[in-house]
Amino acid sequence: MQVKKVQFSTQATAFYFDAAFSTLKSVVPQKNTVLITDEHLAAAHPKIFKGWNTIVLKAGEEYKVQATVDSVIQQLIAMHADRTWTLVGIGGGVVTDITGYVASIFLRGVKFGFVPTTLLAMVDAAIGGKNGIDVGLYKNMVGTISQPQFLLYDVALLKSLPDNEWRNGFAEIIKHAAILDATMFKELLERNLDYFQRTKPALKKLVQRNAALKAKVVKEDEFEKDKRRLLNFGHTLGHAVEKQYSLMHGEAVSIGMAFAAKLSAEMLKFKGQEKLTDLIDQYGLPVAAGYDKQKVFDVLVSDKKREGEQMNFILLERIGKAVVKKIPLQEIYKMM
Amino acid sequence: MQVKKVQFSTQATAFYFDAAFSTLKSVVPQKNTVLITDEHLAAAHPKIFKGWNTIVLKAGEEYKVQATVDSVIQQLIAMHADRTWTLVGIGGGVVTDITGYVASIFLRGVKFGFVPTTLLAMVDAAIGGKNGIDVGLYKNMVGTISQPQFLLYDVALLKSLPDNEWRNGFAEIIKHAAILDATMFKELLERNLDYFQRTKPALKKLVQRNAALKAKVVKEDEFEKDKRRLLNFGHTLGHAVEKQYSLMHGEAVSIGMAFAAKLSAEMLKFKGQEKLTDLIDQYGLPVAAGYDKQKVFDVLVSDKKREGEQMNFILLERIGKAVVKKIPLQEIYKMM
Numbered sequence: 001m002q003v004k005k006v007q008f009s010t011q012a013t014a015f016y017f018d019a020a021f022s023t024l025k026s027v028v029p030q031k032n033t034v035l036i037t038d039e040h041l042a043a044a045h046p047k048i049f050k051g052w053n054t055i056v057l058k059a060g061e062e063y064k065v066q067a068t069v070d071s072v073i074q075q076l077i078a079m080h081a082d083r084t085w086t087l088v089g090i091g092g093g094v095v096t097d098i099t100g101y102v103a104s105i106f107l108r109g110v111k112f113g114f115v116p117t118t119l120l121a122m123v124d125a126a127i128g129g130k131n132g133i134d135v136g137l138y139k140n141m142v143g144t145i146s147q148p149q150f151l152l153y154d155v156a157l158l159k160s161l162p163d164n165e166w167r168n169g170f171a172e173i174i175k176h177a178a179i180l181d182a183t184m185f186k187e188l189l190e191r192n193l194d195y196f197q198r199t200k201p202a203l204k205k206l207v208q209r210n211a212a213l214k215a216k217v218v219k220e221d222e223f224e225k226d227k228r229r230l231l232n233f234g235h236t237l238g239h240a241v242e243k244q245y246s247l248m249h250g251e252a253v254s255i256g257m258a259f260a261a262k263l264s265a266e267m268l269k270f271k272g273q274e275k276l277t278d279l280i281d282q283y284g285l286p287v288a289a290g291y292d293k294q295k296v297f298d299v300l301v302s303d304k305k306r307e308g309e310q311m312n313f314i315l316l317e318r319i320g321k322a323v324v325k326k327i328p329l330q331e332i333y334k335m336m
Numbered sequence: 337m338q339v340k341k342v343q344f345s346t347q348a349t350a351f352y353f354d355a356a357f358s359t360l361k362s363v364v365p366q367k368n369t370v371l372i373t374d375e376h377l378a379a380a381h382p383k384i385f386k387g388w389n390t391i392v393l394k395a396g397e398e399y400k401v402q403a404t405v406d407s408v409i410q411q412l413i414a415m416h417a418d419r420t421w422t423l424v425g426i427g428g429g430v431v432t433d434i435t436g437y438v439a440s441i442f443l444r445g446v447k448f449g450f451v452p453t454t455l456l457a458m459v460d461a462a463i464g465g466k467n468g469i470d471v472g473l474y475k476n477m478v479g480t481i482s483q484p485q486f487l488l489y490d491v492a493l494l495k496s497l498p499d500n501e502w503r504n505g506f507a508e509i510i511k512h513a514a515i516l517d518a519t520m521f522k523e524l525l526e527r528n529l530d531y532f533q534r535t536k537p538a539l540k541k542l543v544q545r546n547a548a549l550k551a552k553v554v555k556e557d558e559f560e561k562d563k564r565r566l567l568n569f570g571h572t573l574g575h576a577v578e579k580q581y582s583l584m585h586g587e588a589v590s591i592g593m594a595f596a597a598k599l600s601a602e603m604l605k606f607k608g609q610e611k612l613t614d615l616i617d618q619y620g621l622p623v624a625a626g627y628d629k630q631k632v633f634d635v636l637v638s639d640k641k642r643e644g645e646q647m648n649f650i651l652l653e654r655i656g657k658a659v660v661k662k663i664p665l666q667e668i669y670k671m672m
Contacts, residue, residue, distance in 0.1 A: 304443045
């Protein structure tokens with residue numbers, strides 16, 4: 001096991017890399033801790049929850065809503081949870097988003113940590129303190145930014161992960177490469193999904209590298225005034241199509257990245273459009289989709305990144321170098 | 337008008353004392369601002385809301401619940417509110433609690449300010465960043481701590497305040513005196529409610545003094561690890577009886593202060609019990625109530641200040657000097 005601490009504005013987060021789930025007992029006291037997970041994970045790993053207070057959520061993004069938050073809070077009250085308790089989210093991004101959100105509002109804030117169980121959560125969703133829920137068609141419309149006490153990484157939990165969930169994670173890994181790390185972009189081009197699924201040391205290294213990359217950006221700009229916005233690459237159009245067409249997050253982001261690459265070519269003479277769409281395709285992810293332009297645009301204008309008649313859009317100058325540009329809404333509509 | 341800035345951990349709050357409501361236009365831009373108020377205030381002061389985006393809540397603590405938060409968020413989405421917007425709560429503690437809470441979670445946080453319209457909100461509820469909603473019988477079970485950009489004080493808004501609301505505010509003023517300010521305690525003993533209602537300069541001075549007192553304590557200990565806990569004097573038993581018997585907050589706190597004074601006499605040989613109950617009585621507030629002991633105790637153990645089998649209880653060593661003591665739950669039960 002390797003422990004790396006990252007100090008955020010008001011909270012230090014400990015990253016336990018290359019750890020085993022069983023280590024959790026030495027990280028938090030069982031008595032004052034409640035594990036929050038979903039029904040799939042509870043069914044797949046009944047043993048690991050034994051001896052812990054546990055709250056089991058229905059699985060899936062459609063339950064990332066206020067009704068689930070209400071239910072978790074009712075259960076915490078019934079358990080007589082107080083301010084000394086720690087909530088630990090065991091799961092993918094939906095579980096960690098809900099757990100972090102509940103922890104940030106229950107009793108005006110209690111401690112929390114995560115054990116991400118999907119590749120996407122390990123390299124992205126569980127890191128950085130953003131949490132929240134969806135409201136109607138709008139993703140993450142409500143939430144807070146608050147940092148977990150710890151993240152515990154056990155890649156053995158990925159063993160039963162379905163292929164589409166692996167691809168989901170690679171969408172964010174490709175994103176990190178595209179906006180921040182041209183070297184990793186090259187390495188990804190030389191490998192494929194199958195290689196990382198078969199080669200545990202390479203996988204561990206990739207996970208740790210991406211987690212560190214994300215944590216570094218967040219540390220530099222926790223409240224997203226500046227550099228952190230780059231991580232939204234692919235997510236503006238992505239979010240708008242995701243809910244409307246029930247896409248996987250990684251699929252939606254891939255479509256969004258391809259669109260942002262097209263915009264970048266048009267507006268910044270970005271040369272890597274084809275290279276990026278090739279890499280996305282190489283990892284089994286989509287680069288285009290038929291969608292109702294007006295409907296998607298209507299959701300897009302409700303994006304948190306809109307400011308009046310403009311949208312802060314993340315574009316690429318080159319592979320490994322992203323920038324934020326204010327783009328008029330009608331320009332986006334035209335290019336869609 | 338007098339402007340005092342107080343720097344909290346991540347936010348400076350501007351206090352506009354002795355201001356007029358009409359000043360609000362120079363504090364926030366009308367276009368990107370929404371005023372949040374309740375139906376009574378909207379009916380009582382139709383003119384002041386003219387020209388502003390407005391969300392009107394149902395009045396009363398029974399609406400300080402998630403359903404109201406949901407409704408405000410739906411209305412903000414419908415208005416296409418984005419991160420550049422400011423929410424301004426115009427009202428008593430319920431309105432400011434909901435406004436602050438919504439602002440701290442909508443789009444993961446937008447700017448907000450308050451115009452308190454009750455004495456209680458002016459001297460206490462609107463200051464310090466605590467916000468939130470009730471869950472079932474449990475007060476403020478869910479919320480955050482986040483500081484407003486500004487508070488605007490216009491005591492002219494108190495003109496139509498009913499007498500029981502005046503008493504409500506004085507409960508917190510008496511609390512401030514009891515825990516922090518023996519001089520103010522003496523001055524309060526020499527006056528009465530009628531005097532402050534008739535004497536505007538004395539009222540303004542009292543409001544500003546109490547607002548400054550509270551802001552100072554919060555600044556020293558924003559996240560309630562230490563000194564801020566003293567402000568909970570009278571609130572532990574108070575909260576437990578308040579919801580169950582639909583008492584005014586000030587009535588409940590008064591009953592709670594009288595109980596805490598009794599506990600203080602028993603445990604710390606506090607000598608001022610009678611003086612305090614006399615002062616509470618002098619301002620028309622209750623010092624005792626018949627209640628179902630077991631029922632109230634059951635709510636009390638769910639208080640945020642409980643830690644395992646003990647409760648952090650605020651007691652008085654003397655008038656003007658409060659301390660936090662861990663008291664076993666059964667001891668509290670015995671004294672109830």
